[in-house]
Amino acid sequence: MLFAKKLRTWYLENKRDLPWRTTSNPYYIWLSEIILQQTRVAQGMPYYFKFINTFPEVQDLANASEEEVLKLWQGLGYYSRARNLQAAAKHIVNELDGNFPESYNGLLKLKGVGDYTASAVASFCYAEAVAVVDGNVYRVLSRIFGIDTPINSTEGKRQFKELAQELLDKKDPATFNQGLMEFGAIQCTPQKPLCDTCPFSAECVAYNQDRISGLPVKLKKQKVRKRHFNYIVFLSEEGETVLRQRKGRGIWEGLYEFPLVETLSEVSVENLVKEDGFEEYSMSPEADVRLFNEEPIVHKLSHQHIYTKFWVVTGSDLPENKVSVAEMEKLPVPVLIEKFIDSFGF
């Protein structure tokens, strides 16, 4: 049986009911695709509901403040997605008269929309015959066809895109694309795929050559950078503290945090006050600096381990960027900061 036909049959019998599968509104489809980039369905789902409830139309998203968008996005990670999301919404409203691009090429021009997302929206909403290639597709095709080209190499990307495009059901690209991804998510999983009930096991190269654990091939693993963050948590008698917005390129761009002194290694209070950047807070001599957590809190990200100490300062004048506790809770902050705020109590 043809690959597409077999996949279609499997999909129609096994697909999950997901909220973005009941709409053909390109705004909702686009929103769901951005949320789901490098993100599991279970993790992204509550954010999808928050966004469509808060911003029912693309105009609502375009008119919001960046701060409000980032606050809604808080906890989901990869915050450039949220900034690009709103930039694209503004572009659609202001330059495209509120109308979504209706082709792969048009969609590709939107900020934050790459080959995958443009293919997904174009095929789901407009039945354009463009194949999606995401992590699921790499895994499924590499196993069934026994392709060991690294999926994160230039050649691998080209090869898998070409194969997916050949296999694509040109008459119903939406069902094919969703089926291939769903198959990877449910049946051909990274660990312990369900080969016993797999409709492709007879021809699957990985299954028949016992190479399941070896496919797909991925080039080298990223090494984790270790950093040491010292957050200065000012407290005034009026119940204020200080938060600052992270600027420039890097982690958590646009989010808020306490004044930060980054050091090359763990520091004591004697050394902390001698660090570059600390003197700018011009603390009063009678100020009290107290370490909140004796043992550094390790915040683990995919590419960084952040060893964090929170230093609570009382009896000092507050530097720039004072905020009340009520204002603080409306600002978007990294999960690391949110967890501290919760445990500290304020």
Add this chain to the structure above:
DNA sequence: AAGGCGGGGCA
């Protein structure tokens, strides 16, 4: 072509 970017789930 390579590196950077979050947070969480799972074996």
Add this chain to the structure above:
DNA sequence: TGCCCAGCCTT
């Protein structure tokens, strides 16, 4: 622990 998740952007 390490790997992966409906990837994209910058250098």
